[in-house]
Amino acid sequence: MPAIGMGTWHMGEDRASEEDEAGALCAGMAAGMRLIDTAEMYADGDTERVVGAALKKALHGGVPGLTRDDLFVVDKVLPEHAGADDVRRSCEASLNRLGTEYLDLYLLHWRGDVPLAETVAEFRKLCDEGLIRRWGVSNLDVPAMEELMAVPGGDGCATDQVLYHLGSRGVEVALQPWLRTHRMPMMAYSPLAQGGTRSRRGLFQDPTVRAIAQHHQATPAQVLLAWVLRDDHTVAIPMASSITHAQQNAAAAALRLTEEDLTQLDEAFPAPTEKQPLDWL
Template identity: 40%
Template sequence: MPLSKDTKYIKSINGKVSVIGMGTWGMGGGFWSPDYSNDEGWVKALRRGIELGMTLIDTAEMYGGGHAEELVGKAIKGFPREELFIVTKVWPNHARYDDVIRSARASRERLGTYIDLYLLHWPATDVPICETMKAFEKLIDDGVVRFVGLSNFDVEGIERARQCFSKYDIVAVENRYSLLHRVDEASVIPYVQRNGMLYLAYTPLEKGEFARNEFLGSIGRKYGKTAIQVVLNWYVGIDNLVPIPKAGKVEHVEENAGAMGWRLSKEDWDAISTHFRRV
């Protein structure tokens, strides 16, 4: 069942979720390694995004060894908590029951608030999925997290995880998806839509690849929008899907926010879809 979506919000698992979110990979450091060199700029960018209505923020314990979560915690101060939707993830080396509990509580501490959506970042090859999911249920019971999901999973893996639950269920999946990386259109996205879940699309802008695309630029000129705003608006047209572009600079955040509040025509949406199937 498609989730109800207008031009700025999806009526979803928490009441509403912004149709475009903000990703934080590379902010505050890299793979388990913190970087404090631009904390003020990163926090400023996140706060600007929230002001502009991008209230879903995606982070992970691995990003900067938790420092990205600390930056998110600073950025959200002063905003109404009930209007935000904070997503973070546990790395598969912490997929054991006790490790999941510790990781989630540490993430909550760094964020300074409860977690709206907690995801297993990647499948853990050495830990039974039900062990991790049982820990997820405990975290919901304890009020550490509100909802749980999976990242980088295929349909088979999602179904195995869902079979583990006694009281709750997976409500969201976060996978790589873009106009240049459309593998999930064959299975995961239809599965998510049929089951009323949320699909979070990471790397939707392919690290700036679309900014220089003349085809997208030509369509954007019809609407007074940039190529980036056009591609983000194309994602908004997909049921249950929320793109989460990186929010590292204020000017990029402002450009991303300009993709909300309007819609491509069906003709232009279809033309973009067809064009990039041939790329």
């Protein structure tokens, strides 16, 4: 899994913006980002169609030399579609909207009423049939992850995608250490604080964030992304609906914060010392 990718939440909600959104995704691929994250829930499937348009454009000359095998496409199934009667139908519908033959990673969007053992069994069938290459989960905290590990095949989970950014650090107390112990990378959605316990504006305007950005000749958004990417265990999937923002997000992967930078950010935005309820959108 690449360290940084592109989120797509809210894309496809306005027909007039779809061409620009697909262009931003294509620009992100041209700038080196190879992971695209989407979900069947987003815009009732229209987000997947925007992603499909971007993939078609990129793979047919928009990004010279790019092949489907170079990309890492992530999709998510709704919990009510994660049972034996529905998951294959949902997967095939997503593939059709995306215009691709397989998903690199298929996630359970959040925990629902379908037993985890049933969902895992269906995911494994999809892997055997070549429709998906890996499976994982999203918005699951430690108790649910431990339950997942106990079902047949549950240890095949590739990742847990959760809300995580400088202003929302609750997962650092229990979930992140648990994932590291199980050698499972964490995917951070909303790494630019589109949601969570601290506001996006509060982070972007914070004096410490802005001073570090100025020192590195970077933007506050790039500092926030570099902070999420400060180790080798976390993948960031920021959304960018413009070409400029997509290019800036891609460049953030090369930004290395110093120990002094990290200390200052820890002082400005301290991690909790006790377990917090899982932040999610």
